[in-house]
Amino acid sequence: MTIDKDTPPQPAPAGEPPPDMPFRRLLYRFLFFDWLFRDVxxxxNLFERHAxxxxxxxxxxxxxxxxxRWSFLTAFDFALGVLFEKVxxxxxxxxxxxxxxxVTFTGMVxxxxxxxxxNHARLS
Known part of the structure; x- marks a missing residue:
């Protein structure tokens, strides 16, 4: 089966990552959110900034x-600390x-x- 380079790739089913995404990138996107946002x-110009x-x-x-996710990591790290210290x-x-x-609590903050x-700041 040949694939034409001009045809767009078929979208992945809902809820599944694209098949060619490496695990490192998937893990990064699972933990960090900066890839969701644009740099204002x-x-x-003003229109791009507003958009x-x-x-x-x-x-x-x-x-x-x-x-x-980060609160789970915080609780997990704290529980491991208690386990290692007490038990x-x-x-x-x-x-x-x-x-x-x-560190993970700082990420939560x-x-x-x-x-x-x-969500709550108003533009002047």
Whole structure:
């Protein structure tokens, strides 16, 4: 079967990633949300800036999904820290897990602030 280069590729069924997406990219998109948004400062004029801002406001509806993912990571890292500290008496591993729970909690704060700004800030 030959594929013509001028025909567009068939879309993937709903809910499935494209078949040629590498796992690293899929994992990155699962955890980080920057690929959803457009850079407003890169706009060349007022119309492009407004369009990018409106796009970002529409895409902000996915931020609670990322917040839920990061809250799971925070709870998981904290639980591992408690497990390593109390059950296994591994101080260094527990410190490492508690540090990662602080890092993921900081990610949760960033996601929350971005969601609040995009949903509730008014343009002047």
């Amino acid at each position: 400062s890169a706009a060349r 990018a801002h409106q796009h970002n406001r529409k895409m902000s509806r996915y931020l609670p999904v990322y917040l839920r 296994l008496q591994a101080g260094l591993l527990s410190a490492w897990c508690f540090t990662w729970s602080c 960033v996601i929350t602030v971005a969601w609040l700004i995009l």
